[in-house]
Amino acid sequence: GDMPVNTSGKPDISREKSASLYEKAKSYFPGGVNSPVRAFKSVYGTPLFIEKGDGSHLWDADGNEFIDFCCSWGPLILGHNNARIKDKVIETIQHGMSFGAPTALENELAELILKNNKFIEKIRFVSSGTEAVMSAIRLARGVTKRDKVLKFEGCYHGHSDSLLVKAGSGLVTFGETSSAGIPKAFAEETIVVSLNDREALKTAFEEFKDQIAAVIIEPVPANNGLLLQEKEYLQFLRDICTQNGTLLIFDEVISGFRLGFEGAAGYYQIKPDIITYGKIIGGGLPVGAYGASAEIMDHISPVGSVYQAGTLSGNPVAMAAGIAQLSELLRMGFYRDLNNKTEEFVESIRRFAAARSYKFKVFSIGSIFWFAFTDKAAVRTAEEIDPASMEKFKKMHRELLNRGIYLGPSGYEVGFISAAHNKIDLEKAKRAIFESLDLVFKD
Numbered sequence: 001g002d003m004p005v006n007t008s009g010k011p012d013i014s015r016e017k018s019a020s021l022y023e024k025a026k027s028y029f030p031g032g033v034n035s036p037v038r039a040f041k042s043v044y045g046t047p048l049f050i051e052k053g054d055g056s057h058l059w060d061a062d063g064n065e066f067i068d069f070c071c072s073w074g075p076l077i078l079g080h081n082n083a084r085i086k087d088k089v090i091e092t093i094q095h096g097m098s099f100g101a102p103t104a105l106e107n108e109l110a111e112l113i114l115k116n117n118k119f120i121e122k123i124r125f126v127s128s129g130t131e132a133v134m135s136a137i138r139l140a141r142g143v144t145k146r147d148k149v150l151k152f153e154g155c156y157h158g159h160s161d162s163l164l165v166k167a168g169s170g171l172v173t174f175g176e177t178s179s180a181g182i183p184k185a186f187a188e189e190t191i192v193v194s195l196n197d198r199e200a201l202k203t204a205f206e207e208f209k210d211q212i213a214a215v216i217i218e219p220v221p222a223n224n225g226l227l228l229q230e231k232e233y234l235q236f237l238r239d240i241c242t243q244n245g246t247l248l249i250f251d252e253v254i255s256g257f258r259l260g261f262e263g264a265a266g267y268y269q270i271k272p273d274i275i276t277y278g279k280i281i282g283g284g285l286p287v288g289a290y291g292a293s294a295e296i297m298d299h300i301s302p303v304g305s306v307y308q309a310g311t312l313s314g315n316p317v318a319m320a321a322g323i324a325q326l327s328e329l330l331r332m333g334f335y336r337d338l339n340n341k342t343e344e345f346v347e348s349i350r351r352f353a354a355a356r357s358y359k360f361k362v363f364s365i366g367s368i369f370w371f372a373f374t375d376k377a378a379v380r381t382a383e384e385i386d387p388a389s390m391e392k393f394k395k396m397h398r399e400l401l402n403r404g405i406y407l408g409p410s411g412y413e414v415g416f417i418s419a420a421h422n423k424i425d426l427e428k429a430k431r432a433i434f435e436s437l438d439l440v441f442k443d
């Protein structure tokens, strides 16, 4: 039943304007970018400079048009330039952009979240996912009066010092796993174990008895491919933390408001002690947040002794964007429709690849998907990904750009579907993906 495939190659898209912007950018910014993965280092050609986005579509400086499956790395669950978000932002901006004082908009966004999420009672807004996680770690250390943090190989939690150890995202994309510039003493406070390995966890808890403040995990690890975990394993994690007086932190910067309004905690029905958010919560503007029980949150300054602050925290314009976006997500059937649409899309790609016996899988959950050049039925740990398979992703990425499909420029990153992706977009994308796969597997 899937459509016929044209296996003829296509010429590369023109990148003249992007290339000249990139030349300039290289003299201004390290590597020409303000965040590493954007540099297209592990895919073909110079990075595309984006001029505009509308709905599910993107246009670059050379006028090339794409259906966007990166969606600003996740925040744009309603697509680009959503009218309701835009109107709310414009309305809010008429009254000034920042006050460094409380506003009713912060209450409004907090109420929207807390009333519809049974896993947290209080929240603190910050300006990025990195900041949310860094603060959550400090909170866990402050509450438990312990120093060590346990994280998982391949999970990315932003770029704060103690978490840039065996992290995914740009690090794994560039073939490194940890950053320079992290004092040894800091890294020593971070214990790293493999995902999906109960014995390793038990051993760590024995070796560092009463020293582990927090275990942090992306409950849906999505920065080193999509390493879906089993619910039983996440429950095991919950239990071992409880038994050891260790706080469990779910980093839901990607999964939050994505798998459902209550994120992965709601999806798996597992209650972590602290949850971090980013991306979707800000409607495309810079917002992050962390939340927990009132008791845990009241350890934060000015009531408690854990200090955390921000000049632009709870910025009214960013709050307005968040309010507009999250209100849409609460509409009946929003997630059902989005998730069904995604499932249908990825299923037909799976069927196509299986029918041709390609060593290719699509892993997905909710509206998150990952193209994996593997024949494994499940990939749950970073170690199971063959770095050599990224050559195939590189080729596919180029072919997809040539066919008007924009994926994030790394085979270790996931793709996202938004409410703005319609049937025509997805049919066009499928055809492009089929053609590209045929070319990738031709030789």
Ligand code: PMP
Residues within 6 Å of the ligand: 073, 128, 129, 130, 131, 133, 156, 157, 158, 159, 169, 218, 223, 251, 252, 253, 254, 278, 279, 288
């Ligand atoms: N945690 C997770 C799970 C993430 O995916 C990211 C970013 N991709 C971060 C934290 C850091 O967020 P930010 O880039 O907004 O600092």
